[in-house]
Amino acid sequence: MMDSSPHKVYHEHDFDSRQYLEHYFSDKSDMAYGDDVLKFPIENLRHVFAVGHINGDILIDLSVSSLVHHLYSASEFFENIIVLKVNNRCIMELKRWVDDRTGAFYWGHTSALHQETEENSDQFEDKEGKLRSAIQHVVKYDLEKENMTDPLILPPADCVISASLLDYISKDQDDYIRYLRKFSGLLKPGGHLILIGSLDKTYYTVGKDKFHGFTYNEDFVRKVLVGEGFIIDYCKVKERTAVSDLTDYKAMMIIAAHKEK
Template sequence: MTELRSAFSLPSATATRRLLDGDIKGDLLIDISLGPMVHQVFQIDVFFRDILLFRFMERGIIELQKWRNAQDDAFDWTHISSTMAELLGDSKQWELKDVLLKSKIKVVKCDIEKENLTDPLQLPQADCVTSVLMLDNISTDEDNYMSNLGKFGKFVKPGGHLLLVGALEGTYYMVGNQRMHLFKYDENFVKDALAKEGFTVTQCEVLPSKAGADLTDYKGIVFVAARKDK
């Protein structure tokens, strides 16, 4: 987790504040992200009653359960809890925020090869779906990206939102000594892909890469908020 966090920057505080001031809220939030990352959920969890974390790898699920159960060997997300509490205007309440978030979360094992990621479970559509780096990691080409985006988009109800964080123009990132795949695309591609899936982009922000060249070769992190029109 430390290596992964070092390779990728988080969405900016500006983007986070825009979300906090916006209309992205509702009963259900679904997160479909890479590994056991949860920082993206800390940013907007206060606006949702229930949160489902879709995860594909058993190792990531195990790590998330350790964190939820406050096990001694769990990854420490305190730095995110305290930062988000400060953005919400009460930095002293980060411990309470952490407890409340964990009480909302359920982890769901998924299969990317299936048309319904949660098959045989039939889950309701969400008011918001968030995804960090997952499409970049699992997609092999443009057609495969579109197919995966379509699967993710099916979980967004009409009028709901899809929030994507991706790595632009990247081909790899390092986790320890292991080289991990990134599908290479640019800002216009992801905007066009969302439009084809029935989404209207309401916000897009690109942050230049700050990672060391030995960790990854992406040029920037893109944050996109899109509303599902149909």
């Protein structure tokens, strides 16, 4: 029998950050999404940062759950990373890892994967330690406020990176454009925006709950970015290889652009 109940929405309903990580980002042998959500962004982000000359003082991360694996490359070029989170569970889960506390989610498999992508991969470096040091602040935000982090005023960022957040918070195309505009407003003139997302997704599962996924394609994102004054520097799409019904995306995408001055 088909489930006719509406899907939950990431920022409006109770979201179990830890269970989400266990489903999609763990080192378990039966975790189906390694190539798509771990290896694909790690490999491409290393290329984007190194070749795109993306660096500066401040990087702001606006991503779902308590993800860290997409920030290893960023920590090579930014000593100050500000992470914005929508709810307290995501904040607590991330801080547990940043503070290296007992019970933190294990990300060692992803730091090893990042190490493998480097030319000097035979030289061990504490990727997790470097990233922990770079994450200077973890701040709660409210999407509906004009200043999302009110009463805090964030310094303009050289780069904003967002993994899956627009996919999860946008209910339609107008939402996507409105939220993207908010993210863009965090950038300095000429600043860089990096988006990681999944194409043609309608839902994802966390525990017994199904959550809404905004359905879009590569052409839509390109048109929106250009319409918001960005110049696209890099785009890569990977067809889905995961075999699992936890979520129904068709492909993964990473796109990097810079804001016209």
